[in-house]
Amino acid sequence: MSPESDPDLPAGVERRRLDGRDRLATRGEPVYGEPTDGEWRVWDAGRSKLGAMLQSGMDTGLGGGETVLYLGAASGTTVSHVADFAGPTYAVEFAPRPTRDLLPVAEARDNLFPLLKDARKPETYAHVVEPVDALVQDVATRGQAEVANRNRRFLREDGRLLAVVKARSEDVTADPEDVFEAFLDALSGYEVLETTSLDPYHEDHLAVVARPE
Incomplete structure (x- = not known):
């Protein structure tokens, strides 16, 4: 997977190519059998409502590092x-x-x-x-x-x-x-x-x- 810059995503979240598709990904230990590329793991919007919000382009206000x-x-x-x-x-x-x-x-x-x-x-x-x-x-x-x-x-x-x-x-x-x-x-x-x-x-x-x- 290669990263694609997206200023609307929080820092620490990237769009990466996997199976010919742009997929959200974060850097961390796998949890639910999601595809990985090195230390990056796919954030499956079909299994995550917040992931779907980001995938849909909603302005969540998240920038990274929030409590x-x-x-x-x-x-x-x-x-x-x-x-x-x-x-x-x-x-x-x-x-x-x-x-x-x-x-x-x-x-x-x-x-x-x-x-x-x-x-x-x-x-x-x-x-x-x-x-x-x-x-x-x-x-x-x-x-x-x-x-x-x-x-x-x-x-x-x-x-x-x-x-x-x-x-x-x-x-x-x-x-x-x-x-x-x-x-x-x-x-x-x-x-x-x-x-x-x-x-x-x-x-x-x-x-x-x-x-x-």
């Missing part, structure tokens, strides 16, 4: 890439099994801190998490707007909320467009800067970039 709070870390597919280019990265995951899988990912990254916590209860980790530059939200639960509202407390004044709204997690019977509209209506204390569908990478998902008001 990040990641909600819904699961076993580390996306948060591992974030830790590859960011500063201190707090990874909140509710389920014990994926948190166990996240531990070896963190062992290879000194700046990645797994937290077995419920993102709906930020008071349970408020004593650990410092003010952050980016709040990345990728939770599969009802009340996704309320999760963003409750965790706003950690965002710096010039920080960014990077949220992914999962329509089927909110209401499997509702029209996704109605779910997205309800999320934006319920978002409190934020100014929405940009929204975009994550199709074709992730069906019925809306990506939202916002900042604190």
Whole structure:
């Protein structure tokens, strides 16, 4: 793979050629069987909502080196890439099994801190998490707007909320467009800067970039 410069990507993230395609890549230990080239590993947008946001050209405000709070870390597919280019990265995951899988990912990254916590209860980790530059939200639960509202407390004044709204997690019977509209209506204390569908990478998902008001 050979790198291609892209000023819209955070420092530490590059576009590289693999199998005739431009692929996002970060420098770090492989996590989920992703293709690698030396110390670089492909950031698969089909398996990462934040990767899909960057691949789609959204202005996430990420420049590299930020302090990040990641909600819904699961076993580390996306948060591992974030830790590859960011500063201190707090990874909140509710389920014990994926948190166990996240531990070896963190062992290879000194700046990645797994937290077995419920993102709906930020008071349970408020004593650990410092003010952050980016709040990345990728939770599969009802009340996704309320999760963003409750965790706003950690965002710096010039920080960014990077949220992914999962329509089927909110209401499997509702029209996704109605779910997205309800999320934006319920978002409190934020100014929405940009929204975009994550199709074709992730069906019925809306990506939202916002900042604190």
